[in-house]
Amino acid sequence: METSFEETIQQHWAPDPPGTILSRIKQGLLELGKDIDALTQDDLLAVDEFHIRGREATTELATLADVSNEDRVIDLGSGLGGPSRYLASTTGCCVDGIDLTAEYCAIATELARRVGLAANINYQRANALELPFGEDTFDLAWTQHISMNIQDKARFFSEMFRILKVGGRAAIYDPICGSGEPIRFPVPWARDDSTNFLIDANKTRRHIEKAGFRIEKWHDVSEKSVAWFEKNAKLAAEKGPQALGLHLLLGSDWPVMAKNMAENIAAGSISVIQVVARKGS
Numbered sequence: 001m002e003t004s005f006e007e008t009i010q011q012h013w014a015p016d017p018p019g020t021i022l023s024r025i026k027q028g029l030l031e032l033g034k035d036i037d038a039l040t041q042d043d044l045l046a047v048d049e050f051h052i053r054g055r056e057a058t059t060e061l062a063t064l065a066d067v068s069n070e071d072r073v074i075d076l077g078s079g080l081g082g083p084s085r086y087l088a089s090t091t092g093c094c095v096d097g098i099d100l101t102a103e104y105c106a107i108a109t110e111l112a113r114r115v116g117l118a119a120n121i122n123y124q125r126a127n128a129l130e131l132p133f134g135e136d137t138f139d140l141a142w143t144q145h146i147s148m149n150i151q152d153k154a155r156f157f158s159e160m161f162r163i164l165k166v167g168g169r170a171a172i173y174d175p176i177c178g179s180g181e182p183i184r185f186p187v188p189w190a191r192d193d194s195t196n197f198l199i200d201a202n203k204t205r206r207h208i209e210k211a212g213f214r215i216e217k218w219h220d221v222s223e224k225s226v227a228w229f230e231k232n233a234k235l236a237a238e239k240g241p242q243a244l245g246l247h248l249l250l251g252s253d254w255p256v257m258a259k260n261m262a263e264n265i266a267a268g269s270i271s272v273i274q275v276v277a278r279k280g281s
């Protein structure tokens, strides 16, 4: 039977049999001497903030979007849930996380339970292009590093707009096309062009605005991103393989994916942006 695009994306992010990633994470935590029955959010930092600059980037975006306990938040492409758990624990907000990869949703649910946040967060498998929520439901639509896999950007931003209340914000943190030079594969979201849908800054702006948003903040954080990759490469060279890290998700290709990302951003073929946009009245 032919593999659907959704299955291809899931297989990319969770290539091994179900349960494998969580077992590897537990093993990694044990190797680090962590008590998996008394986990803290910080114990998971190396593996559950699945985007450039990890927790630092999540903290910055949360500040830019001014997240508070009054916000009902949706995290589109919530992954293993590090960012949603950070938002829920630091502000007291409630979060719905949706992600196309069923296994990530199951792991995120288990990790939220283990760190005592099950009451604030609900994860479910869904496609960001068909959100299982009604209009005017959320105060904040949060998304980090998923749009690279999404070809239909118009639909992506209009779904975000639809489920937001009037006055609600979208907080977006994504790699985009830079100079137009070809990018070097594999990168974390794509082994080749078939699952890569980066567009440039002008097109991204146009899609966001066409969906109905007013862009309030737009920051290019490419330089910080290169510095982060360089720091990590240096640490990896000094310390060797780590017990816990993103290699537990994407396997032995991870080092070359990270190296290519660093080179793509340094060469200008990929940029990294933070955006806050508002659904006006």
Ligand SMILES: C[S@@+](CC[C@H](N)C(=O)[O-])C[C@H]1O[C@@H](n2cnc3c(N)ncnc32)[C@H](O)[C@@H]1O
Pocket: 009, 010, 013, 048, 049, 050, 051, 076, 077, 078, 079, 080, 081, 082, 083, 098, 099, 100, 101, 104, 126, 127, 128, 129, 143, 144, 145, 146, 149, 150
């Ligand atoms: C790099 S991870 C980012 C996870 C999380 N946002 C984070 O920053 O930790 C990319 C995620 O995008 C998800 N994804 C890709 N396309 C999607 C779609 N159309 N709808 C929902 N999730 C999607 C993948 O399943 C994967 O979990």
